[in-house]
Amino acid sequence: MKKFSQMAIPYIIWSMLMLVLPMALIALYSITQPGNSIISFSVTLDHYIKFFTDPDFLIILWRSLMIALKTTMICLALGYPIAYYISHCEERTQNNLVFCVTIPMWINMLVRTYAWIGLLSEGGLIQRFLGILGLGNSELLYTEGAVLLGMVYNFLPFMILQINTTLCKMDGSLLEAAADLGANPIQTFRRVTLPLSLPGVINGITLVFLPAVSSFFIPKLLGGGKYFLIGNVIENQFITVGEWNFGSAISMIIAAIMMLLMMCVHKVEKHNRGEKE
Amino acid sequence: MKKGKRPVGKILMVLSIAFFYLPILYMIVFSFNDGKSLTAFTGFSLRWYGHMLETGGMLEALYTTFSVALIAAFIATVVGTFSAIGLSKSRKLIRDLMKQVDNLPMMNPEIVTAIGLMLLFITFRVEKGYITMLLAHIAFCIPYVILSVMPKIRSLDRDLADAAMDLGATPWQALIKVIIPQIMPGIVSGALIAFTMSVDDFIISYFVTGGGVKNLSIMVYTMSRRINPSINAASTLMIVIITVILVLINVAPAIAMKKRKKENGIRGYFVPAAVACACVAGLVISIRFGSVSERRPFEGEVLHIYNWGEYTGENIIADFEEYTGAKVVMENFESNEQMYIKVANGEAYDILVPSDYMIQRLIEEGYLQKLDHSMLDCMDKLADAVKGLPYDTQNEYSIPYFWGTVGIVYDKNKVDIETLEQEGYNIFLNQKYRGDIYLYDSERDCFMMALKALGYSMNTENQEELNRAYEWLLQCVQTMRAEIVTDEIIDNMAQGRRALGLMYSGDAAYVMTENENMGFYLPESGTNLWSDAMVIPKNAKNPELAHLFINFACDFDGAYDNSSYVGYTSANQEVMDVLSGTGGDFEGIEAYIPRSGYELDEVFVYNEKTRKDISTMWSRVKIAASNAN
Numbered sequence A: 001m002k003k004f005s006q007m008a009i010p011y012i013i014w015s016m017l018m019l020v021l022p023m024a025l026i027a028l029y030s031i032t033q034p035g036n037s038i039i040s041f042s043v044t045l046d047h048y049i050k051f052f053t054d055p056d057f058l059i060i061l062w063r064s065l066m067i068a069l070k071t072t073m074i075c076l077a078l079g080y081p082i083a084y085y086i087s088h089c090e091e092r093t094q095n096n097l098v099f100c101v102t103i104p105m106w107i108n109m110l111v112r113t114y115a116w117i118g119l120l121s122e123g124g125l126i127q128r129f130l131g132i133l134g135l136g137n138s139e140l141l142y143t144e145g146a147v148l149l150g151m152v153y154n155f156l157p158f159m160i161l162q163i164n165t166t167l168c169k170m171d172g173s174l175l176e177a178a179a180d181l182g183a184n185p186i187q188t189f190r191r192v193t194l195p196l197s198l199p200g201v202i203n204g205i206t207l208v209f210l211p212a213v214s215s216f217f218i219p220k221l222l223g224g225g226k227y228f229l230i231g232n233v234i235e236n237q238f239i240t241v242g243e244w245n246f247g248s249a250i251s252m253i254i255a256a257i258m259m260l261l262m263m264c265v266h267k268v269e270k271h272n273r274g275e276k277e
Numbered sequence B: 001m002k003k004g005k006r007p008v009g010k011i012l013m014v015l016s017i018a019f020f021y022l023p024i025l026y027m028i029v030f031s032f033n034d035g036k037s038l039t040a041f042t043g044f045s046l047r048w049y050g051h052m053l054e055t056g057g058m059l060e061a062l063y064t065t066f067s068v069a070l071i072a073a074f075i076a077t078v079v080g081t082f083s084a085i086g087l088s089k090s091r092k093l094i095r096d097l098m099k100q101v102d103n104l105p106m107m108n109p110e111i112v113t114a115i116g117l118m119l120l121f122i123t124f125r126v127e128k129g130y131i132t133m134l135l136a137h138i139a140f141c142i143p144y145v146i147l148s149v150m151p152k153i154r155s156l157d158r159d160l161a162d163a164a165m166d167l168g169a170t171p172w173q174a175l176i177k178v179i180i181p182q183i184m185p186g187i188v189s190g191a192l193i194a195f196t197m198s199v200d201d202f203i204i205s206y207f208v209t210g211g212g213v214k215n216l217s218i219m220v221y222t223m224s225r226r227i228n229p230s231i232n233a234a235s236t237l238m239i240v241i242i243t244v245i246l247v248l249i250n251v252a253p254a255i256a257m258k259k260r261k262k263e264n265g266i267r268g269y270f271v272p273a274a275v276a277c278a279c280v281a282g283l284v285i286s287i288r289f290g291s292v293s294e295r296r297p298f299e300g301e302v303l304h305i306y307n308w309g310e311y312t313g314e315n316i317i318a319d320f321e322e323y324t325g326a327k328v329v330m331e332n333f334e335s336n337e338q339m340y341i342k343v344a345n346g347e348a349y350d351i352l353v354p355s356d357y358m359i360q361r362l363i364e365e366g367y368l369q370k371l372d373h374s375m376l377d378c379m380d381k382l383a384d385a386v387k388g389l390p391y392d393t394q395n396e397y398s399i400p401y402f403w404g405t406v407g408i409v410y411d412k413n414k415v416d417i418e419t420l421e422q423e424g425y426n427i428f429l430n431q432k433y434r435g436d437i438y439l440y441d442s443e444r445d446c447f448m449m450a451l452k453a454l455g456y457s458m459n460t461e462n463q464e465e466l467n468r469a470y471e472w473l474l475q476c477v478q479t480m481r482a483e484i485v486t487d488e489i490i491d492n493m494a495q496g497r498r499a500l501g502l503m504y505s506g507d508a509a510y511v512m513t514e515n516e517n518m519g520f521y522l523p524e525s526g527t528n529l530w531s532d533a534m535v536i537p538k539n540a541k542n543p544e545l546a547h548l549f550i551n552f553a554c555d556f557d558g559a560y561d562n563s564s565y566v567g568y569t570s571a572n573q574e575v576m577d578v579l580s581g582t583g584g585d586f587e588g589i590e591a592y593i594p595r596s597g598y599e600l601d602e603v604f605v606y607n608e609k610t611r612k613d614i615s616t617m618w619s620r621v622k623i624a625a626s627n628a629n
Helices: A002-006 A009-030 A046-053 A055-087 A091-106 A109-120 A125-132 A144-169 A172-180 A185-214 A217-223 A230-241 A244-276 B007-031 B047-055 B057-088 B092-107 B110-123 B130-154 B160-166 B171-182 B184-200 B203-208 B216-223 B230-259 B265-291 B316-324 B336-344 B356-364 B417-429 B443-453 B463-479 B488-494 B505-514 B543-554 B556-566 B573-580 B608-628
Strands: B302-308 B327-333 B398-404 B406-411 B437-440 B483-485 B500-504 B518-521 B530-535
Touching: A002 B057, A009 A244, A009 B057, A009 B092, A009 B110, A009 B130, A046 A055, A046 A244, A055 A091, A055 A144, A055 A185, A055 A230, A055 A244, A055 B007, A055 B608, A091 A144, A091 B007, A091 B184, A091 B230, A109 A125, A109 A144, A109 A217, A109 B007, A109 B216, A109 B230, A144 A185, A144 A217, A144 B007, A172 A185, A185 A230, A185 A244, A185 B110, A217 A230, A217 B216, A230 A244, A230 B110, A230 B336, A244 B092, A244 B110, B007 B230, B047 B057, B047 B230, B047 B316, B057 B092, B057 B130, B057 B171, B057 B184, B057 B216, B057 B230, B092 B130, B110 B130, B110 B203, B130 B184, B130 B203, B160 B171, B171 B184, B203 B216, B216 B230, B302 B336, B302 B543, B316 B327, B316 B543, B316 B556, B327 B336, B336 B356, B356 B530, B398 B505, B398 B543, B398 B556, B406 B417, B406 B443, B406 B505, B417 B443, B417 B463, B417 B500, B417 B518, B437 B443, B437 B488, B443 B463, B443 B500, B443 B608, B463 B608, B483 B488, B483 B608, B488 B500, B488 B505, B500 B505, B505 B518, B530 B543, B543 B556, B556 B573
Parallel strands: B302 B327, B437 B483, B437 B500
Antiparallel strands: B398 B530, B406 B500, B406 B518
16 A cells, blocks of 8 residues: 555655745745845845835735625625525526536636626626616726626636535535424524535635735726736736836735635634534 | 525526626627627627637637646646545645645635746746646646545545455556546546636736747737727637537536446546547647648748737738748737836747837847848838937837827817817816826826926936926826726727827827727827837847848838738838828828927937836826726
């Protein structure tokens, strides 16, 4: 049996090279000045100081976190009932509905986002529809609303699928037991279904929040040139400004924030579970 | 649980399905649109599919998308499966450590993973291109495969392999004949996830690609600024391919099951997966060989061009390929700065098309090679006004491509020409047009406007003047609800959606041919007299072919194709005359012929210090704009 364990060795080497080393490089870039070679460099925290002392960057960071939060809440508010509905259908319908939710995820994210441009642009279908409803013809494309819509559109399937998976795994007899013990449907939902589906909710939140914070092509395509999120700042540093060290520092900051948030979320989940047991 | 009807859930479900599919359907419908608009369907046509086939680059992108996905998914599945089996037998310490490592690409923001890989390739001087993209995709796919195979291995009977070996099987046989079949469902779903992740990826590909290799998402991203319905056509093609694969995977097992009920389910996965793979491979191959069918004298040589997006005619590239037999790989940039960074990082191109001040910078920093004028026959064909400009007085390094000015496009119905003449650029501070103006997202040209509006030189080095210009722009974005846009300004102004917009003369010419209510005005305080020119970098791999292309693009046919399609003023005098003359595409369009000989018009000069200041101030103006709205 020992022989089998050797099969992992090539991958361990590969992952050190392709997964760990890149992170180390970002960390290295973030604490050095441009022009340093690998052999001789001086350590500096200037890039981090620059980020945290400039209100402009902090505003953008705040905005990114807020729009990701909004996206996550909307996805949760829409995704939970939808997942709940799917999980209570017959198995055949269930599979078909899951299939329907999955298909768009197979189509490239950028293509899906691009598809909204025509729909949202002035004189487009949505504006005409709103016009008929008498909601005026306010601007749709290149607004914060458009960015939010694009994010919800891209990430909602993750939320639905995650919650649906946990709901489907749930033991149906628990619900019957609760009903037998005299709980009304609302009580059953609050005391049984909701706590049991929490792991799915947490996974869903992670899968939505994480890409939403750092997304840069959704704000660029749907938010226009003036809507900046932290992802756009990073992209800008690497693609147009060319300050890689500063860009690396921002990347480290955003990675660290994410790590902390995820740790908090999982703490809360564990805490909740502990209480129930 | 038999609460028959759940109206709220049902309505949400229907709405969400509509929400998911509406944009996709909309895109498919508009890929058959006869016109160029994304909002008005004017008739059925296959025109954009034709355009997609002609431009080659799109099929190339589709090919890249699917071939990378197939190869990456295959390798990731094989490596991931064996590694997962190996890891499951490893010590707990290693197992836990690797679990953390595997989490990296899943728990890190994608952009961070992407940048890490980019830095990795650059640090180790791996030339960025198809191979780096493939490596990156394999890297982020393997963890997903392991994640989906691992639970199946864990639920496996530990003694199974031992039993097989006791019965005389070698470890290899035990692995192949016993373990693998048992965990097959996990492997298949892992392969599917890997394939999906790869097809879906944009961010990582975007940062690790190079040498003009692009997949569909990179293509869409770099072209999305101007309406180009062939993007819809290419996307539709992609959707069709994906749907076929999905249907095969989901429907075929059911059919296979029905056919031979007695066999166990594992075979059922193999057949459709194989069929799907074969279909994709067949498509990929047909696309591949469909696009390079003919053999020519220059066969095998490649010309790498790095140019602005939507900056070449419809036929020039195909014609050049036919003429030389060489293959043209075109990459697009959005700004001179973006191009500069790639060039400074050692990416090799044969031809660049930067603007005046950037050419000056590239010459000063030694990135360009001198042109061999004995190989060029184009100097006589060029307009006098674009020859020997200050950034390259002898045209030693550069041959002009397009040129023009920056001015104000206005809606004649909403803006009075007298007001415009009176106020010049200051009309962008006139409250009457609040919420009705576009600024172009170019730090150079917006500062040019502000400086000219204040009566300064656009090449000023005076900090006080720059500060005033900064405040002028701040006032503009804060009180006027100005929108800062890039190329989408072209289609929006052509539709008459704003009263005023700051635009390049070439885009203005296009807008005016589309909408006769639009006018173009050059303020008396002067403007930026710009030119974009072809240059050959020092590290060009094929300078000979590059010279040939420069001749080709300056020649009447090539220049005519470029100028008539893009709308920018050609550097070729004859083309300019024909297009602006009687019966020409731009007859009577004043924006097509740039104003020349006006003393307040200036050419941009590169200045390292002011560049940085202006760049910082402009990013602040943009932040102010996004906070003001």
